[in-house]
Amino acid sequence: MHIPRKEEEIVKRTISRNDDFRVLQHNIKRPEGIDKVTGKAIYIDDLQTENHLYGKTIRSTVAHGILKNIHFKDGIPWDEFVIVTAKDIPGKNVVTLIEDDQPYLCEREIMHKAEPLALIAHEDKHLVEKALNYVEVEVEELPAIFSIEDSQQNKVTLQQSNLTNEFHVGLKEISEDVWTECDQIIEGTYETGAQEQLYIETQGIIGQVDFDGDAIKKVSVWGSMQCPFYIVKALMPLFDVEETQVRVVQTETGGGFGGKEEYPNILSGHAALLSWKAGGRPVRMIYDRQEDLWATTKRHPSKITIKTGFKSDGTLHAMDIDLNLNAGGYITLTPLVLSRALLHCWGPYRCANTSANARAWLTNSIPFGAFRGFGTPQAVFAMELHINKCAAELNIDPAELRRKNLLQYGDTMPTGQVMDEKIDLDFLLDRSLEKSDYVNRRQQIEQFNQSQKSSGGLKRRGIGLCMNFHGGTFAGSGETHMNSHVAMTLDAKGHVDILAGQVEYGQGTITTFVQIASEVLGIPVEWISKHQPDTDVVPDSGPTVASRTTIVVGKMVERCSQALLKKLSEVGLNKDYTANEFQQAAQAYHNKHNELLYVKVKFEAPPDQLEWNEETYEGAAYAAYTWKCDILEVEVDLVDYSAKCDKFISVVECGRVLNPIIAAGQIEGGNAQALGFGLYEDTVLQEGGMANNQYTNYIIPTTADIPEMDIEFIEFPYLDYGPYAAKGIGELPIDAPAAAVAAAVAHAMGNHFICDIPILPEKIMVVAEQAEGI
Amino acid sequence: MTTQETIKQTFNFSVNGQPQTVHSYPMKRLLDVIREDLTLTGTKEGCGEGECGACTVFMDGLLILSCMTPICQVQGLDITTIEGLADSTGLHPIQDAFYEEGGAQCGICTPGMIMAAAHYLEHPDSAENMGEALAGNQCRCTGYTRIFASVEKAFEAVGKPLPE
């Protein structure tokens, strides 16, 4: 076993509060925090409207078929209702995203259960709910497919081809020669389920259309969302209007986790269509929990096969990865999810020969979509559990097998990207082993299991370890294509308002931006606000996704603050100014120009940014990577076959930590969702629709299931990309703990690996009953 | 029976110390009365099934789920919502601790969670431990660690020992 480094060295490398910063690295409180703890924060369903209607969606109950007719049956005063079907749509009936395959309302071919067919609205909330039972949909059913296997075997061909996308990285294939150079070859197949985001605030939008005579003057929506400008782009063709005729306002958003990235496009379209048909009355469409679970996207189910070859000393020599995602009935964001899964599937390891293939398959399941991690948790689950399985088969400690193969500074990844960050993954591993007392705990656990076995005890314990990386920002040249902007205003009193389309949905966007601006501007955080995302006021700074908010948009906030100071230097603000002098300069600027000071900056790629080739999938996939090691313990109960995680440490490298409480909160929250992904969260798909679409029947971790987590941040040397050397952190935590918990369960069960998650008690029971020596 | 198909009745009760009279169907959920009739929107709906705890309020000092409570059961009783927790002297110690310790992220579970935590602070004997006291309130953002830290801090602030 490797001897951990000396304590001084660890302390030196471990991030400490740097007193050079006035605001950064301090636990600045959330500016919106008081409103949140007092119940004053306004979420979409809290927004009061007058003269409104309540909108509801008529949905398909079949998975595949031809829509023949919709009958509105007697017993409901239908003449009082506003009804919208596909033929009413004034513009293009296509949800703008990547492919033009998904309609707002089905015209002919139904592709999945829950597909929207028509919309109804009425001012009586109860009547509109009741009315749904008086609608009969006539459908000619077609044969349907639901699994990756059925789609691969072309049991039914959907659209032109079931294969929506295919990407490849590394060697075309691994030659027989390479496999013969390996001393041991180990193969495994890993599967993950359709995890539900389960934000506690359901999806909701209020839409309102204003008219100028008969013509549409403005289409406005308010709601719970991650990407206001996606919605602008979606509403323009739907109503055939200009960008200036669409206004999207984000209200306080009660969690998103990716689930409010693309779905609000559809819901916004529906609410606005109803309002348009109703002559401009506001229409409230707030899903109840059942509808939210039934209709909205979930994580893409995956099936990943990995074949690895090792040298006798444990060196990883060849890796062949075959990654498949179930796309569901429409493509939504699948190509991007698939790409991200592919670009993370080889893990933080060096390997001389890698070949990785990724494919996504259409089925008649509900469309799968964005969920925190965006394909990465599926890929990391497979690779990390596989490494643990290999360690068991090679009879090497999983920590030591990793140490043998960890990626080093200067190594080349399968994309050809050279790791030019001064990473030190050995240190990350050492620190984690020490913090968790891994070596001793592993021994103690094995002794415990022995004594349980010999005494007929019904408890088993296991310890699991995983490591992973996460690429921040959009892959490749995505950021340059985005063309994001950030602006700021300064009033005469010295108050700064940050204008950006980034939204706060719990992850700390507001606080982070205010901290960065405060640090650059040298003024108190209380003098700075971040404007509510309102597309009439804020510039498009790109979507709030992909761990890009801090690293990309935060950097633009830093540059915008510098631009603002430059403007103030024109009115005599000198170098070492006080906050008071800043205020005086603000006043002086206003006296001189008689207007609000407004500055705006645009995204600039760092000059030395490496190339990415979208065709060949070669080059620098991501501008920056974050790193993590999780070590956790589980106790398996052989009476009820439950597994419970009761110890959990994470060591994280995410550059400079701008706000320790917010950063730790992101890691803890991501870890908890990942434990849910691994152990509890089971979306039961029946003919591709969520059969257990009730909150009661979808189990997420509660206080009783989650141990207190111990999170530590370390910092690899300076990376000059994000603001003050910070990187993004939103997705990193959700990638690996599901594999760590599966590895711990396997350790508890005498190295019998359960390779499909969630690991429900019935799966543990099967292993316990069938396997020898548990 | 839907809430609609009965006759409206008059209910008298108090909310955050204010007497209220509401004319409503007897089976209307207390949650809807609070949010719609009284426009106190701090109390949230996360599930409508009695599972998530977002709609937690006090009824005569007891913790209840307002989505599971018809208004006819509230006749003559005192309701406290998140809006009534802070008093003129400032935030309730639990609110203060959630603000300080990062107990609220997206904030949608927070009102209900704070009500449950405030109840636990008042009655530490009501549960085996903190985890159990809050087990009826789910949070998808925090992973609970910061919520535990907030509750610990509030106990410290009021000088009560936190039960082990």
Ligand code: FES
């Ligand atoms: S809304 Fe009442 S428990 Fe969820």
Ligand code: FES
């Ligand atoms: S803070 Fe978002 S659900 Fe708890």
